[in-house]
Amino acid sequence: MSLEATPLPGRQARRRRRRAELRTIVVRRTVLAVPVVLGVSLLVFLLAAVSPFDPLAAYLGDRYVQASVEQRRQLSEALNLETSWFSAWWQWAGSALTGDFGHSRVFRQPVTAVMAERLPWTLLVAGTGLFLAVVTALLAAVRCAYRPGGPLDRAVGAAATVLQGLPPFVISLGLLGIFAVTAGWLPGGGLTDPGAEPSAGQVARHMVLPVLATALSQLPWLLLSLRASMAGVLRSDAVRGVRLRGLRERTVIRKHVLPAALAPFIAVLGSRLPEVIVGAVLIETVFSWPGLAAAVVSSAQALDFALLAALTVMTTVAVLAASLLADLLYVLLDPRVTADV
Amino acid sequence: MLAGIVAYAVFVPMLAGTDQKVTDFSAARLPPSSAHLFGTDHAGRDLFVRLASGLRVSLLIAALCAVLAMVLGMLVGSVSAAVGGRTDRIIMRIIDAVNAVPHLLLGVVIVAMFRGSVIAIIASIALTHWTQVARIVRAEALSVRGLEYVEASYLLGATRAQVLRRHFLPAALGQGMVATVMLLPHAIWHESTLSFLGLGLSPDRASLGTLLQEAQAEVLLGGWWALVFPALLLLCTTLAIAACGSGLVSRTEGRS
Numbered sequence: 001m002s003l004e005a006t007p008l009p010g011r012q013a014r015r016r017r018r019r020a021e022l023r024t025i026v027v028r029r030t031v032l033a034v035p036v037v038l039g040v041s042l043l044v045f046l047l048a049a050v051s052p053f054d055p056l057a058a059y060l061g062d063r064y065v066q067a068s069v070e071q072r073r074q075l076s077e078a079l080n081l082e083t084s085w086f087s088a089w090w091q092w093a094g095s096a097l098t099g100d101f102g103h104s105r106v107f108r109q110p111v112t113a114v115m116a117e118r119l120p121w122t123l124l125v126a127g128t129g130l131f132l133a134v135v136t137a138l139l140a141a142v143r144c145a146y147r148p149g150g151p152l153d154r155a156v157g158a159a160a161t162v163l164q165g166l167p168p169f170v171i172s173l174g175l176l177g178i179f180a181v182t183a184g185w186l187p188g189g190g191l192t193d194p195g196a197e198p199s200a201g202q203v204a205r206h207m208v209l210p211v212l213a214t215a216l217s218q219l220p221w222l223l224l225s226l227r228a229s230m231a232g233v234l235r236s237d238a239v240r241g242v243r244l245r246g247l248r249e250r251t252v253i254r255k256h257v258l259p260a261a262l263a264p265f266i267a268v269l270g271s272r273l274p275e276v277i278v279g280a281v282l283i284e285t286v287f288s289w290p291g292l293a294a295a296v297v298s299s300a301q302a303l304d305f306a307l308l309a310a311l312t313v314m315t316t317v318a319v320l321a322a323s324l325l326a327d328l329l330y331v332l333l334d335p336r337v338t339a340d341v
Numbered sequence: 342m343l344a345g346i347v348a349y350a351v352f353v354p355m356l357a358g359t360d361q362k363v364t365d366f367s368a369a370r371l372p373p374s375s376a377h378l379f380g381t382d383h384a385g386r387d388l389f390v391r392l393a394s395g396l397r398v399s400l401l402i403a404a405l406c407a408v409l410a411m412v413l414g415m416l417v418g419s420v421s422a423a424v425g426g427r428t429d430r431i432i433m434r435i436i437d438a439v440n441a442v443p444h445l446l447l448g449v450v451i452v453a454m455f456r457g458s459v460i461a462i463i464a465s466i467a468l469t470h471w472t473q474v475a476r477i478v479r480a481e482a483l484s485v486r487g488l489e490y491v492e493a494s495y496l497l498g499a500t501r502a503q504v505l506r507r508h509f510l511p512a513a514l515g516q517g518m519v520a521t522v523m524l525l526p527h528a529i530w531h532e533s534t535l536s537f538l539g540l541g542l543s544p545d546r547a548s549l550g551t552l553l554q555e556a557q558a559e560v561l562l563g564g565w566w567a568l569v570f571p572a573l574l575l576l577c578t579t580l581a582i583a584a585c586g587s588g589l590v591s592r593t594e595g596r597s
Contacts, residue, residue, distance in 0.1 A: 036438040043447075047454050165576040165583075167530055169537050173557055173568050181561055274443035278534070281445070285538060286557065296446065297538050300453035312450055316442050323441075 018331075025327055033320045040316045041096075042089055044309045049085035092309065102306035106298050111310045115292060122291035125207055126280045129214025134269075136215065137222040138258075145230045145253050157227065160220035168217035168279040172286040175209050175216075210287045217279045218272075225268055229261040236260075263333040270326020273319050392571060395547035396578070402463060402548070403528035409467035410528075411521040414474025419513055421475070422482035423505040433479075436472045444469040448531060452540045466531045474520045481513040522586040526579035533575065549575050 092102070101111035109117075144153040163171075179185050187206050233239060234257055242256045277293065284294035292311070299307040421432040448465040455461035485491055491508050499507070529549065536550025537557075552571045559567035 032434070032437065033441075036441050039438055040442055044450055047451060161580070162576065165526075165579050166572060167534060167537075167575070169534070170553065170568070170572045170575070173553070174572070176561070177565055177568060182565075274445075277443055278445040281449075282534065282537070296449060297540075300449045300538075300540055303453060308450060308453065312446055315446055319443055320441055 022328060022331060025331065026324065029320070029324045029327070033317075033324075036320065037313060037316055038093075041093065041309065041313050044312055045085050045089040045092070048305060096310070096313070101310040104299070104304055104307040106302045106304040106307065107295070111307050114295060114307060115310070115314070118290060118292040118295055121289060122280055122284065122293050125210045125284070125289060125291060126214055126276060126293075128207070129211045130218055130276060132211065132215040133218040133222055136219055137226050140223055141226040141230055141261075142253060142258060144227055145234060145257060146249060148231055148234060153227075156223065160223045163216065164220035164224070166217075167282070168213060169282040169286055171216050172209075172213040172283050175213055176286065179209060207289075210283050210289050213283045213287070214276075214279060217283070218276060221272070221275070222265075222269075226261065226265050229264050230257055233257045233260045263330055266333065267326050267330035270322045270324075270329070273322040277315060277319075391547050392552060392574060395549050395552045395571070396574060398548040399529055399532055399550070400578075402459070402466075402532050403525050405463050406466040406470070406528040406531075407521045407524040409463065410471040410524055411474050411517060413467065413471035414476075414520070415478050415510065415513065415517050417471065418475035418478030418517075419482050419505055419509045422479045422486060423501050423509055429479075432475075436475055439469070439472050442469075445531065445534060448535055449538070449540060452535055462532060462535060465535075466528050470524055470527060473524070474517055477520045478513040478517050481516045482509040485509065485512040519586060519589045522582065522589060525582045525586075529575065529579060529582075 095102070099112065103109075104111045104114050107114045140156055144150075144156050147153060166174075180187065187209075238260070239252065239257060242252050247255075280291065280293035281296055283289070284291045285297050288294070295307065296311050296315075298304070299311065417432060417436075421429045447469050451465035451468070452461050485508060491504060494504055494508065532548060533550035533553060536548055537554045539554065549571055553568070553575075556568040556571060
């Protein structure tokens with residue numbers, strides 16, 4: 001009887017099965033995402049239909065009072081406002097599929113132009129802030145893991161809990177008060193100094209506070225979840241085994257504990273996108289940063305329906321995509337996870 | 342601690358009477374002193390009193406949201422568990438879908454359309470947060486579904502509605518309450534965020550959010566107290582409720 005009689009699945013076979021699993025996840029999530037996106041956009045139109053908000057008044061602004069009944073009727077016909085909310089949605093969805101989201105009233109530009117112009121600024125601040133937060137969380141969590149329950153660990157935990165209780169806009173205002181008003185080191189808002197050309201130096205100086213606010217508001221949650229998953233790994237038998245081999249504590253934590261704790265951490269990172277977006281909305285508003293997230297607020301305040309609808313749907317798509325990506329990464333990083341989860 | 346905060350919100354506006362509406366521009370923007378414990382705002386109103394009434398509004402809105410979310414969540418969760426089968430699966434998919442939408446964004450959309458109405462704020466928060474309660478309640482109801490006494494009542498000819506009322510709801514009540522308490526800090530956050538963005542309550546009505554929005558202007562003028570005290574109060578309130586909630590959790594865990 002030879003040992004090759006019942007061979008384990010080879011590397012090729014395992015890879016093939018893995019790829020099939022990933023495909024299952026992608027397909028299943030995409031199928032679920034379609035009705036969600038449709039539902040959200042329908043909901044936005046339905047809300048607009050039942051709300052007391054009058055699109056004609058929003059379009060005309062102050063001139064609404066001056067316009068005669070006949071003028072109003074003609075205009076609402078020209079703007080296609082006489083149709084039911086469902087057919088309005090149908091038309092919107094049709095043109096949205098071809099990449100036309102209508103015209104933004106607040107910014108006097110097509111919605112797509114507004115997005116193209118503002119999205120990079122949002123990505124710059126949110127991305128840098130998040131990166132900073134992740135790096136700090138990793139460094140701090142590793143330090144804490146040397147002595148779980150020690151003074152450093154407890155201090156970091158308490159600080160993170162307190163910081164977590166503060167909304168992003170309070171953190172932003174605090175930073176603004178300390179660094180821009182009291183100390184006067186850094187500019188308090190905008191992309192550049194008034195009237196200055198947007199050069200790299202200008203932008204860099206102006207983005208320090210928004211980035212810091214993003215990092216501080218995302219850090220506590222990242223740190224606490226990473227600390228919790230590292231604490232779980234530290235108690236596992238695998239780590240006890242590694243310790244018994246007589247490795248240095250440093251090696252144990254960097255080479256064994258951290259990689260094992262990282263997979264669930266990355267998975268939750270993707271599901272965290274809604275909070276990052278909310279943080280971006282608030283931080284950009286406080287620092288009058290010309291990003292896309294601040295446009296959500298201005299479009300809501302001015303009832304710029306085309307922009308609001310487009311941003312809502314886009315954000316939903318982004319959130320769904322991020323959670324899909326996180327799940328894929330999780331499956332890739334942790335061979336025990338299967339597509340059923 | 343929670344009791345202290347609630348007492349502050351309830352009694353201080355009562356004792357101070359109508360003081361918080363009185364504006365006194367000669368006493369505007371005073372730093373904290375013994376006369377004005379938390380300083381005064383741009384219209385000379387005492388922040389200690391104003392903060393208390395703001396907290397009262399915020400707590401009231403949060404409580405209403407949480408109760409509404411609880412009712413909705415308990416209803417959907419237990420019905421979903423009782424009916425089971427395909428309906429259950431569809432309801433769970435709907436919950437997934439609601440969760441996939443960023444909560445604040447949906448809140449902003451709802452509040453933007455119905456500007457300045459308190460009902461819209463409450464509805465926008467309750468409608469985005471009931472899913473957590475529903476999920477927990479469903480899990481609790483499903484866990485008693487297989488137990489003998491529920492089987493027995495089915496065998497005795499009880500209808501699904503009867504089982505739902507007699508067995509599922511009481512069984513899920515504990516966890517449902519805990520989930521509701523855990524919703525409170527969320528609701529406070531949401532209200533203050535919406536108000537801060539100028540989409541929530543109108544500025545003349547004090548709440549934690551509107552006070553923090555006013556603080557934005559104050560901070561630029563160096564009035565740190567207008568930011569620090571509302572922020573601290575918000576922090577203490579949410580931490581106290583969270584502590585209370587986790588206390589409830591450890592209690593109910595001991596029971597089951």
